[in-house]
Amino acid sequence: MAHHEVLGPQVRPPLGYWIPLSIQHVFAMFGATILVPLLTGLNPSTALFTAGTGTLIYILVTGARVPAFLGSSFAFIPALIGISAAFGMPYALGGAFVAGIFYCVVGCIIRFAGKGWLDKALPPVVIGSVIVVIGLNLAPTAMTMAMNDGGGNYSLVMFSIALVTLGITVAANIFLKGFFSTIPILIGLVAGYLFTLIMGMFFPAYAIIDFQSVRDAPWFGLPQFGIPRFNIVAVSTFVIVSLATICEHLGDTLVTSKVVGQDFYKNPGLHRTLAGDGLATTWASLWGGPPNTTYGENIGVMAITRVYSVWVIGGAAVIAVVLSFFQKFGALIRTIPTPVMGGISMLLFGIIASSGLRTIVESGVDYKDKRNLTISSVIFVIGIGGGKLAFAITEGLQFELAGVALATVVGIILNLIFPPSRGTIKTD
Numbered sequence: 001m002a003h004h005e006v007l008g009p010q011v012r013p014p015l016g017y018w019i020p021l022s023i024q025h026v027f028a029m030f031g032a033t034i035l036v037p038l039l040t041g042l043n044p045s046t047a048l049f050t051a052g053t054g055t056l057i058y059i060l061v062t063g064a065r066v067p068a069f070l071g072s073s074f075a076f077i078p079a080l081i082g083i084s085a086a087f088g089m090p091y092a093l094g095g096a097f098v099a100g101i102f103y104c105v106v107g108c109i110i111r112f113a114g115k116g117w118l119d120k121a122l123p124p125v126v127i128g129s130v131i132v133v134i135g136l137n138l139a140p141t142a143m144t145m146a147m148n149d150g151g152g153n154y155s156l157v158m159f160s161i162a163l164v165t166l167g168i169t170v171a172a173n174i175f176l177k178g179f180f181s182t183i184p185i186l187i188g189l190v191a192g193y194l195f196t197l198i199m200g201m202f203f204p205a206y207a208i209i210d211f212q213s214v215r216d217a218p219w220f221g222l223p224q225f226g227i228p229r230f231n232i233v234a235v236s237t238f239v240i241v242s243l244a245t246i247c248e249h250l251g252d253t254l255v256t257s258k259v260v261g262q263d264f265y266k267n268p269g270l271h272r273t274l275a276g277d278g279l280a281t282t283w284a285s286l287w288g289g290p291p292n293t294t295y296g297e298n299i300g301v302m303a304i305t306r307v308y309s310v311w312v313i314g315g316a317a318v319i320a321v322v323l324s325f326f327q328k329f330g331a332l333i334r335t336i337p338t339p340v341m342g343g344i345s346m347l348l349f350g351i352i353a354s355s356g357l358r359t360i361v362e363s364g365v366d367y368k369d370k371r372n373l374t375i376s377s378v379i380f381v382i383g384i385g386g387g388k389l390a391f392a393i394t395e396g397l398q399f400e401l402a403g404v405a406l407a408t409v410v411g412i413i414l415n416l417i418f419p420p421s422r423g424t425i426k427t428d
Contacts (some may be wrong), residue, residue, distance in 0.1 A: 009067050009260065012311040021307055022315030024186040026323070028297040028348065029071045029316075030333050036072035036290045040080040041089065043288065044334075045324045046225060047072050050289030052320030054280030059314055061276035065268045067302060067313045068256055070280050073293035075245045075405065076238070080290060083234045089288075093228035095238030097285040102239050103278025106246060111271035122250065124363030126411040128356050129376040130251045131258070133383030133407050134296060135353025142349050146342030150208075157206050158339040161199070165192030165343030173304055185301050185344060192340035209335050217331035226288025238291075245293060247408035249277055252294040255352060258359050259299060260308045300348030303355060375414050383407030 007013060013021060033051050034044040051071045058070050076096065083092040146162035149155040169188025172180065180187065193209075200207030253273050257264045264273060281291040298316075302308050323329055360376075367373050381387070387406050 007307045007309045007312075009065055009262070009308050009310045011309050013307075013309060018312060018315055020183050020186060021305075021309070021312045022319055024183050024305075025069055025298050025301055025313060025316035026319050027189050027333075027336075028185055028301045028344070029069055029295050029320075030336075032074070032295065032297060033071035033320075034334065036074060036077060040077055040092075040290060041084060042080075042226075042290055045221070045327065046287060046289045047284075048320050049324035050280075050284035050287050051292060052317040052324065053287075054284055054289075054292045055317035055320070056314065057280050057283055058273075058276035059310060059317070061279060062268045062272045064310045064314075065262075066253075066256065066264050066273060066276075067260065067308045067310045068252075068273075068294045069298040069313050069316060070277065070292040071295045072290040073245060073281075075248065075293065076241055076291045079237050079241050083237060087231060087234060088229070090227055090229040091231055091234040092238075093226055093285040093288060094230040095234035096291045097228045097282050098230070098235045099238040099242040099245075099291060100278040100280070100282030100285065102242050103246065103249075103281065104275045107271040107274035107278065110274065111269070115265060115270055121412045121416060122254075123415060124359060125365045125372045125375050126379070126408075126415050127251065127254050128359035128363065128365065129379040130383070130404065130408050130411060131255050131356030131359055132353050133356070133379060134248075134251050134255065134404050135349050135351070135356060136384050137404050138296065138345070138349040138352070142342055142345035144342070145338045146346060147339075150338075157199075158337075158342075161192060161196050161337060161339040162343035162346065164195050165189070165340045166346050168192065169344060169347055184304060185348075188344055189336065189340060192343055193336060196337045196340060208337055211332075211335060214328055214331045214335065217327045219328050220325055221327040222325065228285050243405075245291075245405070246274070247405050247412075249274060249294065251404065251408060252296065252299065254359070255296070255299055255355050256294070256302075258355050258362075259303045296352050297345070297348050299355075300351045303351045304347070371418050371420075375411055375418070378414060379407045379411040382410055 012018070029051070030048075033047055036042070037044045037047040051069075055068075055070045058066070058068060062068075076099075079095065080092045083095055146166075147154055147159045149158055165188050168191040169184050172184035172187040176184070176187075196209055200209060250270070253264055253270065264270075277292065277294065281293075284290060284292050298313070323333070365372055365376075367376070383404050383406070386403060387410075388403075389406055
């Protein structure tokens with residue numbers, strides 16, 4: 001493997017490269033995947049199991065053409081919490097089950113009606129702006145992880161750890177050659193972890209890595225599973241939320257297309273990517289796991305390393321499944337300091353935003369055109385500024401369309417109602 005050699009989706013790397021490349025993707029998705037169940041009361045090991053198996057389902061449905069890792073979806077957190085509090089977690093799982101089926105229904109509509117209407121609704125000015133928002137919307141999360149301590153207060157020590165991790169990752173990406181140039185995220189994670197350990201040895205007050213949870217965890221164990229139940233309120237809530245997550249799916253799929261250099265809207269087709277995403281969510285609900293979604297963190301890893309192999313993504317999925325049964329190793333991974341993940345995320349999330357800029361530039365979007373300027377401006381402000389549309393569905397439950405999802409919907413509406421260009425902004 002030459003320096004920064006591109007590995008396409010169908011390329012299977014040698015085993016000696018394959019395993020570390022897959023492990024790198026596991027590290028990238030691990031924190032977010034287990035965070036969702038921790039916030040919603042589900043089991044982290046089960047989430048890891050359903051993320052891995054869901055990714056394998058996605059690969060199967062898409063004909064092994066799209067390198068995408070599926071992990072726990074943050075967009076469904078309010079619905080999971082609200083429905084489980086009102087009716088119990090089994091009903092929240094039932095809502096997720098139907099939401100996955102709804103994805104498949106939308107995919108079928110696209111399959112038979114074509115995607116011409118989709119191209120009209122989502123031109124480059126909309127989708128490129130949405131991709132920028134996807135990356136920048138995550139920026140505060142990255143900086144919070146990088147700068148704050150466990151109490152949510154700014155810490156120069158934490159920020160120093162994040163900067164060291166970021167610096168080593170960037171240096172590995174730019175200066176290393178051969179195989180090592182393809183695993184800068186893994187190198188940065190290990191280096192940041194070791195730096196934190198060494199700092200804790202010399203300055204005990206800053207020893208933030210605690211191995212007690214590793215010692216307490218059993219070596220092996222089965223994930224805790226659940227059984228979905230159904231009622232109209234839960235199902236309606238999750239279907240409404242899935243309208244927003246489908247918009248996010250469109251954005252993520254286009255980001256991946258731009259990163260890889262292949263049009264996944266056409267091959268294997270949006271109907272397959274939506275079906276894969278939906279079936280993975282339905283599958284997860286049967287086992288007691290949270291709904292799944294394609295992960296921007298892993299898209300960022302591919303953009304940095306230029307390794308787009310579906311084999312590598314599949315390997316990461318298998319590793320995730322295996323780790324779900326190795327409780328002690330999972331506990332060890334959870335000891336990765338938050339600022340280390342923050343340092344990595346500063347690069348990964350920025351790469352996603354840059355992919356959106358690349359989409360706009362390569363598509364030749366003319367910002368002297370008032371129409372394009374207006375659409376992008378509104379998308380940026382709503383998406384990055386935290387715009388939210390919310391209303392009550394029933395007592396204690398509300399529908400919420402916010403951030404990236406709301407920006408996408410508004411961008412689509414503006415694009416459809418604005419007439420074709422009427423003129424450009426005059427410049428001297």
